[in-house]
Amino acid sequence: MSGLGKGGVTSSLARTFAARQYSVTALKIDPYINIDAGLFSPYEHGEVFVLDDGSEVDQDLGNYERFLDITLTRDHNITTGKVYREVIAKERRGDYLGKTVQIIPHITDMIKERISKTAERDDADITLIEVGGTVGDIESMPFLEAVRQLQREKGRENVAFVLLALAPELSVVGEQKTKPVQHSVHTLMGAGIQPDAIICRSRRPLDSSVKKKVALFCNVPEDAVISDPDVGTIYELPFVFEEEGLPNSLCNRLGAFSPNPLYGPWKKYVKTIKAPGKLTVKVAVTGKYTSLRDSYLSIHESMIHAAAHLGVDLDLAWMETTDMADSVALEGTDGIIVPGGFGSRGTEGKIAAIGHARENGIPFLGLCFGFQLAVAEYARAVCGLERANSTENDAETPHPVIDLLPDQREIQDMGGTMRLGTYPATLAPGTQVRALYGGAEIVDERHRHRYEVNHAYVEQLEKAGLVFSGRSPDGNLMEFLELPGHPFFVATQAHPEFKSRLERPAPLFLGFLKAAAERARTRLKGKKATE
Numbered sequence: 001m002s003g004l005g006k007g008g009v010t011s012s013l014a015r016t017f018a019a020r021q022y023s024v025t026a027l028k029i030d031p032y033i034n035i036d037a038g039l040f041s042p043y044e045h046g047e048v049f050v051l052d053d054g055s056e057v058d059q060d061l062g063n064y065e066r067f068l069d070i071t072l073t074r075d076h077n078i079t080t081g082k083v084y085r086e087v088i089a090k091e092r093r094g095d096y097l098g099k100t101v102q103i104i105p106h107i108t109d110m111i112k113e114r115i116s117k118t119a120e121r122d123d124a125d126i127t128l129i130e131v132g133g134t135v136g137d138i139e140s141m142p143f144l145e146a147v148r149q150l151q152r153e154k155g156r157e158n159v160a161f162v163l164l165a166l167a168p169e170l171s172v173v174g175e176q177k178t179k180p181v182q183h184s185v186h187t188l189m190g191a192g193i194q195p196d197a198i199i200c201r202s203r204r205p206l207d208s209s210v211k212k213k214v215a216l217f218c219n220v221p222e223d224a225v226i227s228d229p230d231v232g233t234i235y236e237l238p239f240v241f242e243e244e245g246l247p248n249s250l251c252n253r254l255g256a257f258s259p260n261p262l263y264g265p266w267k268k269y270v271k272t273i274k275a276p277g278k279l280t281v282k283v284a285v286t287g288k289y290t291s292l293r294d295s296y297l298s299i300h301e302s303m304i305h306a307a308a309h310l311g312v313d314l315d316l317a318w319m320e321t322t323d324m325a326d327s328v329a330l331e332g333t334d335g336i337i338v339p340g341g342f343g344s345r346g347t348e349g350k351i352a353a354i355g356h357a358r359e360n361g362i363p364f365l366g367l368c369f370g371f372q373l374a375v376a377e378y379a380r381a382v383c384g385l386e387r388a389n390s391t392e393n394d395a396e397t398p399h400p401v402i403d404l405l406p407d408q409r410e411i412q413d414m415g416g417t418m419r420l421g422t423y424p425a426t427l428a429p430g431t432q433v434r435a436l437y438g439g440a441e442i443v444d445e446r447h448r449h450r451y452e453v454n455h456a457y458v459e460q461l462e463k464a465g466l467v468f469s470g471r472s473p474d475g476n477l478m479e480f481l482e483l484p485g486h487p488f489f490v491a492t493q494a495h496p497e498f499k500s501r502l503e504r505p506a507p508l509f510l511g512f513l514k515a516a517a518e519r520a521r522t523r524l525k526g527k528k529a530t531e
């Protein structure tokens with residue numbers, strides 16, 4: 001079922017193979033009919049992740065990229081929508097030569113073709129294929145059938161199946177129950193698939209008697225029943241699987257050599273995340289989807305990466321700005337992040353938070369919408385442009401400092417029509433942003449937006465002290481801004497959170513957290529002095 005952390009399990013398992021020096025790739029199958037994740041409400045599915053090629057995909061692909069340090073494409077996310085669209089287009093072209101077009105074999109063939117093509121293009125030794133959804137769901141049946149056939153065609157020695165199922169423990173009984181796992185295996189076997197390993201999601205590691213029971217009833221060796229207990233950080237999961245012997249048993253099963261795994265600095269960072277330094281740094285993220293932490297997953301992960309490098313104890317607070325009348329709620333905060341967003345709800349609270357950060361020297365990081373609102377705040381408060389705003393929030397604003405580009409005005413179709421994917425920016429010499437990127441002149445970051453800084457206001461904003469430290473190479477689009485004299489007031493039209501890695505945190509997040517840690521240190525000193 002959903003919510004068990006299939007994405008984390010797939011990524012972690014993939015990482016255990018990568019640690020054995022295999023080249024590894026991962027694909028995600030989403031059985032929903034949507035073509036991609038672009039139009040999902042973040043309430044429903046969590047974050048919409050953006051890839052280099054501009055595709056808007058399931059957030060699990062973000063985990064694959066983070067765990068494997070690879071760059072994926074739109075083809076790594078297969079949905080029912082994409083499969084049917086292609087099959088129907090083929091049918092209309094007459095490619096099926098008069099045949100009746102059916103789920104089996106035409107849809108299943110298309111699924112297999114997409115899997116094989118992508119895996120072959122990646123030229124990986126091992127491809128992980130995560131089949132989303134729940135065993136037994138109508139919509140996932142064609143996909144299960146396709147992967148069953150895949151094993152038949154590629155040979156049992158080349159394809160193994162891993163099932164993730166829930167082993168609940170009711171607090172009153174205090175006993176780990178295996179019935180849901182058993183039923184799940186039975187349903188899977190009904191689809192012709194015998195799992196080679198069964199990962200049981202449970203609060204605690206499985207008792208050995210429970211493992212025995214699952215092994216017996218589900219027809220797998222005991223060492224193929226794997227605990228997936230609660231962990232302090234998702235980055236620890238590969239080590240849990242190592243201890244459980246999962247990678248070894250799967251390598252065995254696939255006739256692959258299983259050398260000693262090499263994790264490099266990954267282990268050290270996991271240790272720091274679990275036992276951080278004494279300095280607690282309080283960071284507030286403002287946003288309207290705060291009820292669902294997953295909506296800002298990549299920002300959360302980017303902050304974890306930065307904290308692991310700085311060895312600080314991160315206290316992330318998610319703040320709903322819809323009702324935030326003033327900035328009182330931000331007292332005692334060492335840094336403020338204003339993330340991406342759409343629509344006007346909650347924007348005045350975010351603008352107030354930005355103003356609070358600017359005036360009080362609180363480190364601020366603005367991402368996409370946060371960048372746009374920082375421009376609006378500066379225009380209002382420093383340039384005296386009353387009611388300056390983005391036309392997205394206020395169509396009647398007298399000062400549209402953020403506006404649609406002409407080529408975005410005519411667009412009717414909402415899916416996949418934003419400015420999406422990787423774009424380069426040229427960084428101005430001598431700026432803070434350029435220093436954060438290690439002096440690089442050109443940087444590539446991913447984008448997902450329709451609105452831009454209105455060129456008509458750039459000169460006025462810069463005269464008033466705002467520095468656009470990065471622009472598109474033709475100079476037309478504003479990509480980064482900063483405020484000289486402020487400890488850290490940086491924002492970008494891009495989404496640098498999509499490219500952060502545990503071993504290589506995104507430079508803006510690292511710089512931001514460093515500045516916030518500095519403030520935390522000063523705050524504590526001040527507190528001590530007054531005591």
Ligand code: GLN
Pocket residue numbers: 339340341342343367368369370392448449450451452
């Ligand atoms: N709503 C803004 C735009 O479309 C910002 C988008 C975002 O934050 N991802 O330009």
